Amino acid sequence: MTLLDTEAAAGTDPAPSRRGGAWRRLLADRSALAALVLVGLLALAALAAPLLTALEGQDPTTFHSRLLDSARGGVPRGALGGISGDHWLGVEPGTGRDVFARVVHGARVSLGVALAATVLELVIGIAIGLAAGLGGRRLDAVLGRVIEIAIAFPSLLLALALMAIVPQSVPRPVLVALAITAVNWGNIARVTRAQAMSLRSREYVDAARLAGARPLRIALREILPGLATPLMVLAALKVPNNIVNEAGLSFLGAGVRPPTPSWGQMLSTSTTWFQTDPAYVIIPGGLLLVTLLAFSLFADGVRRALDPRSVRV
């Protein structure tokens, strides 16, 4: 495709048909499809968490101390962390809470926070990026620097600090999502800004401007659709990223508060039990790993499907 073709294509806006093709390509991509199925299953398990635990006959907060071996410091009795017909994935060392119930309820926190944070990041990032890219030189000089600082800052450190000082009355998962958003919108804003700058001088944008469209309308109706592709790829990558962020915050003890289960928290507890109860490391850890790999593979598939020419790595 020559440069002229690209320009022409951009002018006639072939977006709908191209995206239809992308969807077909995504479904034809075997690893992406497998990842998509896995992601779907995980989401389903998270949504149906109360149902699944009811089916198992357990709940995530009841202590079962008689299942623990007090002579060995509270390690679950039985093999593999006490896996049995009653406790499908065993029980937690020290407390005896049901691991399966905690894991599926933890998935709600992980996926919910990650998705919410991703959506919020998109909204903030796009708004600031569009303002910087289309708002003129002065605004861009300020916002451009703000974006730079936001990207350069060690995000988890700032999120950790934010979690420490915000009022504690707000529901914890909401706070976690907000803290993650507050420190991670930078790269979405950067991509939006760069794309908006390259699109704003296109002919179709000029045409809209000459036709008397207002700046807001130009930003939302003319520029934003042109940003869809890179932003979709970025958003797909952001979800696993935010799962890691949530797990990291919980791991450091700044995530959701204890009776609410979360994977990061379980992993944090498991650092004290890894020698006596390896199953308690492997189950939440393995689940987190599978989830992240599935989301990453899916994101990779989205990138390939939307832009078949970019065969990077």
Added chain:
Amino acid sequence: MIWFLTRRVLATVAVLLVMSAIVYGLFYLMPGDPAVLACGKRCGPEQLDVTRHKLGLDQAVHLQYWHFLEGLVAGRDYSSGPDVDHCAAPCLGYSFQSDQPVTSLLLDRLPVSASLTLGALLLALVAGVGAGMLSALRRGTLVERLITGVTLLGFSTPVFLIGLVLLLVFCAWLKVLPFPSYVPLTRNPAEWARNLVLPWCALALIEAALFARVARAGTLETLAEDHVRTFRAYGVSERQVVRRHALRGALAPVATLTAVELATIIVSAMLTESMFGLPGIGKLAVESTTSVDLPVIVGVTLLSGTAVVIANAAADLLHAAIDPRVKLA
């Protein structure tokens, strides 16, 4: 060149100033009274007033910030009636928890963080660049697929998960390495290294994955360039081509990437320190946030932010120095 340098330095200073204002403002203007945090829960109203006055919290916000900057550059005195505490520059105030100067708290823990981060970076550079080049030179083989797989794993796995798996394997099952505890290098170099092997590996794997990706791309790009084709046509051995040219192509992007990625490295190091219980700056950060120790939080965030900003500026300069195509304007 001089003009470019001055401009870059000025811009860096400006960014640092803005950053310090944001960090300072964020934490001192938040809901909750810093004086209460500083004084503790059992403080009476009179003691609170004394603390407030001593910390300068009764002044206007911009004055407080100005004194904070002054303290950073020239040191400052905290006085409560007759006794005066002098806090030498760079003064970040005193910890609410331990009453130690924040600067010395940070300096005490710097060797641990430096040991961890520099060791891991070195390991990641060797392993990452090696793996990246190898996978570029062995395209389409099992080796390439294996490296791609490990890279993907390193990319998507949080460092504490890798750390846990390493602990499980080397510490619980094989029992070849101890659960890490920090031994200063000056006291016993062998123990220092033995204790840091697991944290190094955990942190290095994350970074190596990134290095491998860019090193691979750099190698492929270089090998496809005209001058390499010419060398090959003249009969220069493949070994020479790889050693002289591919390596350079692989290393050039890695150098700047290290600086750009410093923020990620700091975060990963923080998680690694907490996971292995190493008493570094990252662990200090986590501890200070659980106890809402504001001066320490501000100190750590400011120190990390400064490191990132300076590293980025240095990377720009380095890049300009290495690559003559970069315009210095």
